Amino acid sequence: MTTVAVKPATMAQALTRAMRDAMAADPTVHVLGEDVGTLGGVFRVTDGLAKEFGEDRCTDTPLAEAGILGTAVGMAMYGLRPVVEMQFDAFAYPALEQLISHVSRMRNRTRGRVPLPITVRVPYGGGIGGVEHHSDSSEAYYMATPGLHVLTPATVADAYGMLRQAIASDDPVVFLEPKRLYWSKDTWNPEQPTEVEPVGRAVVRRPGTSATLLTYGPSLPVCLEAAEAARAEGWDLEVLDLRSLVPFDDETVCAAVRRTGRAVVVHESTGFGGPGGEIAARVTERCFHHLEAPVLRVAGFDIPYPPPMLERHHLPGVDRVLDAVARLQWEAEG
Amino acid sequence: MTVLEQRGAYRPSPPPAWQPRMDPAPLLPDAEPYRVLGTEAAGEADPDLLRRLHAQLVRGRRYNTQATALTKQGRLAVYPSSTGQEACEVAAALALEERDWLFPSYRDTLAVVARGVDPVAALTLLRGDWHHGYDPHEHRVAPLSTPLATQLPHAVGLAHAARLKGDDVVALAMVGDGGTSEGDFHEALNFAAVWQAPVVFLVQNNGFAISVPLAKQTAAPSLAHKAVGYGMPGRLVDGNDAAAVHEVLADAVRHARAGGGPTLVEAVTYRIDAHTNADDATRYRGDAEIEAWRAHDPVQLLERELTGRGLLDEAAIEAARQDAEEMAADLRERMNRDPEPHPMDLFDHVYAGTTSQLREQRALLRAELEAEHERHGEPEGGAR
Known part of the structure; x- marks a missing residue:
C-alpha cells in the first residue's frame, strides 16, 4: 500500500483538477473559451485538458464572448454540459446579453423543458497589478439576474468541490474565481478531495464572539x-465565508450575526449598489433586535477600478476592516 | 563593437509567402435573386412539393389575418405579421427533416406552426399568459427569440453539439435584415464557419427593421455577400417564390448535412403589414411601394404557376381554402377562451430547485391571493 504524500496545491491546480475529474466522469462536459486549449488558458487553469480529452472536449473558440456563451446555450439544448471560460471579469460583458436574456431565463421560459446546465467561469477581482479591464468585481450584475447561481470559492478545497458542484448543477452557474487567490496554497489531496458544504451554504472560517465579518x-x-x-x-472576530x-x-448568516450582535460586510465590489447593501439589508x-450597531460595509470605492499603481488604496485592507469594527458602537458595552 | 556588428550584417529576407485561404468566387451569391416560378426551372420542380407548399401558403396567409384580427379583439397582446413573407416561413419549415432543428425569431410563428407546433401554443408569448408555450424538444423548434439575432449562436451550438455526438442533424436559424446588424449575427456566422457547423442561416430581407429601411442598415452589396467574409457560401433568392426558397434552403440543408458547413441565404421579400399591430407604417412608407409588392404576392405567384401548368384545379384551391378556414376557426375558438395563468406558477422553474428567498416570496403571494379571495370570493388563479 502506498501512501499519497499530501503536498500543498494551489487554487488554480484544484480548479484544473475539478474540470479534469468532471470531464472524466461525464462525457457531456465540454470546456470552451479563448486560449483554453493549446495554451491551457491565460491563467493555465485549463492546462492539460485539451491534451487529455482532445480539442472537441476542450475547445479554443474564436475571440467572441457572446458567441462562446451563445453557442454553449445551443450545446446545452442538445444535452451537453458546457463549462465556458471568460478570460477576465471585464471581458465577460459582451456575453451579458446571452446570460441575462437567455441563460438565466430559458428554464423559466420553457417551464423546465429546456434547462441550461452551463458553468460560466469568470476570473474576477483585483490585486494582481492588472491594467484597466482586468480587475473588476462584477458579482452584483450577476446577483441582480434571477435564474443564475453565483458562486465564489475562497479556499483550495472549495475551489475543487464547488466547481464540481457547479458543473453538476442543472442550473446555470456564474463561477467567480478570485484571481489573486489562484496561487494561494493549501494542503490538499487531489486523490481524496475533501467533501465541501453543499451549494448555497455559508461557512464559518473563524469562530468568534465580538462581531461577524461577512465576506467572500x-x-x-x-x-x-x-x-x-x-x-x-481585545476583539474576538468571527469570519464567515459566504461562498454562494x-x-x-440567510440562515447561517443570521445565526452568526445573532450570536455576535455586530456585523461588517467586506468585499472589493463597489459599496453603492454592491452586494453589501443587499446583505446589510437582509x-x-x-x-x-439582536443588533448592537448598524451593519457596516467595507467595500471598494464607488469609482471605476483604479490603475494598478493605485489599487491598494481602493481595495479593502486590514486597517479599513479594523476601522469599521471600531465603529460598531462598543461604547454602549460600557 | 556594436551588438549588430557582432552578429554580422542584417540581411533582409522576404516574409513567409502569403496565400489566400480560399478562392472567394464560389462563395459569391448570384447577381439576381434566384427564381423558379415563371421560369423553365418550374417545370422540373416536384409537383407534389409545389402543391404542399401551396396548401401551406394558403394556411399561412389565413393564420396571419386571423392572428392580426385577434390582436384587434384583445386576444393577443401583439402580433408581428409575416403577411407577404409566407413563402419564406413555409419553405423554411418544409426544407427540414424531422430530426432537424428550427430557431425562429418573433416574426416566425408561421414557420413554427408549419413545422407542426400547435397554433395556439405557438402564440403563448404573444398572448402573454407565459413567455413560451410548446415543448421545444417535441418538434425540435426553439422558442421564438425576441432579442434580435441572439438565437443564431444557439443554432450554431446545437448543430455543433449534434455533430460532436455523431448525429446528422441540421439547424436552420431565421433572422431579419435588421438582425444582421447585431453583433450576435456576426459571431454566430463566424463560429459556424470556423467549426463548419451544419447550420443554415435564413435572412428574410423584408425591407424594414420596424421603420428603418435596408439602406440605413447596411452598405453591403447584398446581405448574402456577407457570407463571403466568413468563408461560407451566400445565396440570394426571391423570397416570395416558395419553390425557389425551398430549393435553395433544401440544397443548403443537404450541403450542411453532408459536412459541407454553413450557408447564408438572403431571401428578398416584403413585409406587407406594419411591424406589429402597434406600429403605424404610413409614417415611413407609401402605398405605391406596398402595391408593387402585392403584385408579387407569394400565394398568387405559386397559384398562378400551378394552375397554368394544370397542376392545381379549382377544387384543390377550394380545398386548401377550406382547410385554412377550419384552422382559423379552431384558432379563433380556442383563443377566445380566457387563458388561466396561475400566479403561483411564477416561482416554478426559476431554478431546478428553489431558494429560501423564493419560498418566502411564494408564501407572501399566496397570502395576498387568499386575502383577495376572501374579499371578492373569487379564486384568482387558485392558491396552490
Whole structure:
C-alpha cells in the first residue's frame, strides 16, 4: 500500500483538477473559451485538458464572448454540459446579453423543458497589478439576474468541490474565481478531495464572539488577517465565508450575526449598489433586535477600478476592516 | 563593437509567402435573386412539393389575418405579421427533416406552426399568459427569440453539439435584415464557419427593421455577400417564390448535412403589414411601394404557376381554402377562451430547485391571493 504524500496545491491546480475529474466522469462536459486549449488558458487553469480529452472536449473558440456563451446555450439544448471560460471579469460583458436574456431565463421560459446546465467561469477581482479591464468585481450584475447561481470559492478545497458542484448543477452557474487567490496554497489531496458544504451554504472560517465579518472570495484572507490583528484590540472576530451569493444563506448568516450582535460586510465590489447593501439589508431585516450597531460595509470605492499603481488604496485592507469594527458602537458595552 | 556588428550584417529576407485561404468566387451569391416560378426551372420542380407548399401558403396567409384580427379583439397582446413573407416561413419549415432543428425569431410563428407546433401554443408569448408555450424538444423548434439575432449562436451550438455526438442533424436559424446588424449575427456566422457547423442561416430581407429601411442598415452589396467574409457560401433568392426558397434552403440543408458547413441565404421579400399591430407604417412608407409588392404576392405567384401548368384545379384551391378556414376557426375558438395563468406558477422553474428567498416570496403571494379571495370570493388563479 502506498501512501499519497499530501503536498500543498494551489487554487488554480484544484480548479484544473475539478474540470479534469468532471470531464472524466461525464462525457457531456465540454470546456470552451479563448486560449483554453493549446495554451491551457491565460491563467493555465485549463492546462492539460485539451491534451487529455482532445480539442472537441476542450475547445479554443474564436475571440467572441457572446458567441462562446451563445453557442454553449445551443450545446446545452442538445444535452451537453458546457463549462465556458471568460478570460477576465471585464471581458465577460459582451456575453451579458446571452446570460441575462437567455441563460438565466430559458428554464423559466420553457417551464423546465429546456434547462441550461452551463458553468460560466469568470476570473474576477483585483490585486494582481492588472491594467484597466482586468480587475473588476462584477458579482452584483450577476446577483441582480434571477435564474443564475453565483458562486465564489475562497479556499483550495472549495475551489475543487464547488466547481464540481457547479458543473453538476442543472442550473446555470456564474463561477467567480478570485484571481489573486489562484496561487494561494493549501494542503490538499487531489486523490481524496475533501467533501465541501453543499451549494448555497455559508461557512464559518473563524469562530468568534465580538462581531461577524461577512465576506467572500478575495476578501476572505483579508478578513482572517484582520481577525488575527483584532485580538490585540481585545476583539474576538468571527469570519464567515459566504461562498454562494445566489442562493444566499440567510440562515447561517443570521445565526452568526445573532450570536455576535455586530456585523461588517467586506468585499472589493463597489459599496453603492454592491452586494453589501443587499446583505446589510437582509441582516437588518432579520436580526434587528439582536443588533448592537448598524451593519457596516467595507467595500471598494464607488469609482471605476483604479490603475494598478493605485489599487491598494481602493481595495479593502486590514486597517479599513479594523476601522469599521471600531465603529460598531462598543461604547454602549460600557 | 556594436551588438549588430557582432552578429554580422542584417540581411533582409522576404516574409513567409502569403496565400489566400480560399478562392472567394464560389462563395459569391448570384447577381439576381434566384427564381423558379415563371421560369423553365418550374417545370422540373416536384409537383407534389409545389402543391404542399401551396396548401401551406394558403394556411399561412389565413393564420396571419386571423392572428392580426385577434390582436384587434384583445386576444393577443401583439402580433408581428409575416403577411407577404409566407413563402419564406413555409419553405423554411418544409426544407427540414424531422430530426432537424428550427430557431425562429418573433416574426416566425408561421414557420413554427408549419413545422407542426400547435397554433395556439405557438402564440403563448404573444398572448402573454407565459413567455413560451410548446415543448421545444417535441418538434425540435426553439422558442421564438425576441432579442434580435441572439438565437443564431444557439443554432450554431446545437448543430455543433449534434455533430460532436455523431448525429446528422441540421439547424436552420431565421433572422431579419435588421438582425444582421447585431453583433450576435456576426459571431454566430463566424463560429459556424470556423467549426463548419451544419447550420443554415435564413435572412428574410423584408425591407424594414420596424421603420428603418435596408439602406440605413447596411452598405453591403447584398446581405448574402456577407457570407463571403466568413468563408461560407451566400445565396440570394426571391423570397416570395416558395419553390425557389425551398430549393435553395433544401440544397443548403443537404450541403450542411453532408459536412459541407454553413450557408447564408438572403431571401428578398416584403413585409406587407406594419411591424406589429402597434406600429403605424404610413409614417415611413407609401402605398405605391406596398402595391408593387402585392403584385408579387407569394400565394398568387405559386397559384398562378400551378394552375397554368394544370397542376392545381379549382377544387384543390377550394380545398386548401377550406382547410385554412377550419384552422382559423379552431384558432379563433380556442383563443377566445380566457387563458388561466396561475400566479403561483411564477416561482416554478426559476431554478431546478428553489431558494429560501423564493419560498418566502411564494408564501407572501399566496397570502395576498387568499386575502383577495376572501374579499371578492373569487379564486384568482387558485392558491396552490
